[in-house]
Amino acid sequence: MAKELLKGNVAIAEAAVRAGVEAYFGYPITPQTELLEHMAKRMPELDRVFVQAESEVAAINMVYGAACTGARVMTTSSSPGVSLMMEGISYIAGTEIPMVMVDVMRGGPGLGNIAPSQGDYNQMVRGGGHGDYFPIVLAPASVQEAIDLTVLAFELAEKYRTIAVVLADGSIGQMMEPAELPEMQEVDRQTPDWATNGAKGREKRLLSSIYLQPEDEEKTNLRMLKRWMEIEANEVRFNEYFVDDAEFLVIGFGTAGRVAYSAVRAARAEGIKVGLLRPITLNPLPSERMADLAEKAKAFLVVEMNTGQMLDDVRLAVSGKAPIEFYGRLGGVVPFPDEILEQIRIMAQQPPTDTNGHARQRWFERMAVLD
Amino acid sequence: MESTIIEPEIIYERPEALADTVTHYCPGCTHGTAHRLVAEVLDEMGLQEKTVGVASVGCSVFSYNYFECDFVEAPHGRAPAMATGVKRVLPDHTVFTYQGDGDLVSIGMGEIMHAAARGENFTVVFVNNAIYGMTGGQMAPTSLPGMVTTSSPLGRDVETTGFPIRMSEIIANLDGASYVVRRSLHDAANVRKSKKALRLAFEAQERGLGFSMVELLSNCPTNWSMTAKDSLTFIKEKMIPVYPLGDFKVIPTLAELRV
Numbered sequence: 001m002a003k004e005l006l007k008g009n010v011a012i013a014e015a016a017v018r019a020g021v022e023a024y025f026g027y028p029i030t031p032q033t034e035l036l037e038h039m040a041k042r043m044p045e046l047d048r049v050f051v052q053a054e055s056e057v058a059a060i061n062m063v064y065g066a067a068c069t070g071a072r073v074m075t076t077s078s079s080p081g082v083s084l085m086m087e088g089i090s091y092i093a094g095t096e097i098p099m100v101m102v103d104v105m106r107g108g109p110g111l112g113n114i115a116p117s118q119g120d121y122n123q124m125v126r127g128g129g130h131g132d133y134f135p136i137v138l139a140p141a142s143v144q145e146a147i148d149l150t151v152l153a154f155e156l157a158e159k160y161r162t163i164a165v166v167l168a169d170g171s172i173g174q175m176m177e178p179a180e181l182p183e184m185q186e187v188d189r190q191t192p193d194w195a196t197n198g199a200k201g202r203e204k205r206l207l208s209s210i211y212l213q214p215e216d217e218e219k220t221n222l223r224m225l226k227r228w229m230e231i232e233a234n235e236v237r238f239n240e241y242f243v244d245d246a247e248f249l250v251i252g253f254g255t256a257g258r259v260a261y262s263a264v265r266a267a268r269a270e271g272i273k274v275g276l277l278r279p280i281t282l283n284p285l286p287s288e289r290m291a292d293l294a295e296k297a298k299a300f301l302v303v304e305m306n307t308g309q310m311l312d313d314v315r316l317a318v319s320g321k322a323p324i325e326f327y328g329r330l331g332g333v334v335p336f337p338d339e340i341l342e343q344i345r346i347m348a349q350q351p352p353t354d355t356n357g358h359a360r361q362r363w364f365e366r367m368a369v370l371d
Numbered sequence: 372m373e374s375t376i377i378e379p380e381i382i383y384e385r386p387e388a389l390a391d392t393v394t395h396y397c398p399g400c401t402h403g404t405a406h407r408l409v410a411e412v413l414d415e416m417g418l419q420e421k422t423v424g425v426a427s428v429g430c431s432v433f434s435y436n437y438f439e440c441d442f443v444e445a446p447h448g449r450a451p452a453m454a455t456g457v458k459r460v461l462p463d464h465t466v467f468t469y470q471g472d473g474d475l476v477s478i479g480m481g482e483i484m485h486a487a488a489r490g491e492n493f494t495v496v497f498v499n500n501a502i503y504g505m506t507g508g509q510m511a512p513t514s515l516p517g518m519v520t521t522s523s524p525l526g527r528d529v530e531t532t533g534f535p536i537r538m539s540e541i542i543a544n545l546d547g548a549s550y551v552v553r554r555s556l557h558d559a560a561n562v563r564k565s566k567k568a569l570r571l572a573f574e575a576q577e578r579g580l581g582f583s584m585v586e587l588l589s590n591c592p593t594n595w596s597m598t599a600k601d602s603l604t605f606i607k608e609k610m611i612p613v614y615p616l617g618d619f620k621v622i623p624t625l626a627e628l629r630v
Contacts (some may be wrong), residue, residue, distance in 0.1 A: 023456070025456065054485035057481070057482075059450065060483065061445065061449035061482070062452050062456035064443075065445075065454060065455060066456035068423075068453075069423075069461050071460045072458075088446060088449070091446050115560075131614065196423050196441035196443050197441065198421040198461070199439070199440055201418070204440055205442075206441070206443070209443075210432070238515035249481070261406075357451065
């Protein structure tokens with residue numbers, strides 16, 4: 001397929017269509033609405049299911065019901081809508097059925113605004129709903145990657161009978177850039193052997209997240225954990241740039257990672273030996289790779305569009321082996337490459353040596369000049 | 372001596388769609404009756420193998436244990452949304468939800484209204500016993516004025532807690548609903564009428580006529596603190612005046628049907 005100029009939200013929707021999604025349920029919310037609108041047009045013309053639900057609560061439970069039949073299903077939303085979906089997400093996790101969802105993050109908490117943010121990292125990576133479960137979380141940094149990760153999300157969700165989340169931010173959803181869509185796939189009508197689709201010629205099946213005996217629930221949680229450990233072992237994905245001879249390492253995901261890439265290239269042009277690690281899977285996070293890089297890097301700079309939610313996980317991964325600094329913009333503000341470049345220069349001129357204290361605290365003190 | 376041998380004839384047995392298991396419901400509870408009636412209808416119409424039931428949260432959370440068909444278990448109040456998902460993907464299958472009044476009228480008000488408004492082609496079995504049974508007898512939106520519950524210990528005060536909600540009347544006003552009736556399970560005659568209503572509701576679904584719901588007035592001897600017998604009298608004397616039995620929506624195609 002040739003490249004075409006595509007808006008992120010539309011590209012994700014069309015990628016899902018071509019990946020064979022059979023049913024879509026959603027609710028309008030900025031900045032992901034074009035995604036729902038594209039589905040409203042495309043799904044009926046392909047004789048597939050589209051329902052605009054009365055709320056995100058209903059949408060996720062429609063997804064839950066449809067997923068129980070073994071169909072390839074998805075929903076999409078943005079931060080406040082995803083909060084409403086957390087009930088159903090927890091149930092879907094507890095029922096151990098595959099589901100793909102897209103969160104096009106916006107500024108928060110609360111109503112916040114409709115500008116790009118990465119404030120839902122903790123919510124998605126930690127699961128967000130009640131109980132013990134581990135969703136796969138994929139973070140695209142371009143429209144092309146949003147397409148590719150949407151297709152991958154279906155594969156991973158079905159392979160591991162789990163929830164796979166494409167965690168994009170508003171700028172990925174709203175941005176237009178050239179990208180290539182996948183070929184149209186035929187909808188796979190093969191029904192998995194756990195699906196509830198009528199007990200014709202077989203024993204009846206129940207799909208539920210209820211395990212009244214604590215020992216049974218414990219077994220279920222362990223089964224889910226085992227599956228998660230397989231995912232951790234096999235599905236970690238990241239991109240690296242200029243890492244081989246890097247003395248300093250920037251870590252950022254999604255849009256923050258992409259802006260950081262521009263800053264790293266500019267710093268290289270100035271002769272600063274800096275590299276970039278851009279996690280593609282936020283869950284599982286490339287923690288081992290971070291730990292390896294900490295052996296040789298003089299210092300790390302974590303860049304996010306939040307108050308340092310991934311920063312806490314990087315600190316865990318690095319375990320004090322290298323000093324870490326942080327730079328974040330919040331509330332829907334997207335950092336400019338120059339801002340990050342300045343942080344890289346500071347780091348290169350006076351390499352931090354102290355692994356004590358918290359990068360968030362130091363960043364906050366630097367940010368105080370904004371007042 | 373001449374003896375007459377009378378060949379035994381089975382005139383009453385467990386429907387195939389009803390599971391052969393021990394009930395968890397309290398003695399005297401009418402959930403069992405409602406389950407049996409649904410199972411009889413599934414048998415009569417030959418729907419068992421293509422049915423997906425949607426259980427709810429409340430005493431009926433375990434309803435899946437009593438039916439010999441596929442089941443999914445919905446979050447509290449969300450059974451109509453989940454049923455929408457199942458039915459839209461499997462339009463040729465039979466889908467029903469089985470919900471109590473706390474589930475359907477309180478936390479699930481949004482989901483039931485919009486499923487009905489969309490004319491979702493599934494059947495809702497709505498068991499209204501005016502109380503939260505599973506959690507131990509709290510006030511429901513359907514509790515009668517003055518009714519003593521554990522969360523209205525002085526009796527339901529309509530000044531502060533509002534008035535009973537008559538769901539069948541409300542849903543009958545939605546164009547997407549094809550069949551909406553209220554029946555009662557308090558005596559044999561009404562049980563037979565309830566059965567006929569359930570049959571018509573499933574007939575509506577099989578004919579693709581849209582949303583169908585049968586509200587069944589039911590008891591809760593345990594949390595009403597009554598004997599089973601008194602609880603049935605309570606339905607007749609106290610509940611029916613607030614929740615009149617009747618047909619609130621029967622679309623013409625269905626009205627002509629004889630079952």
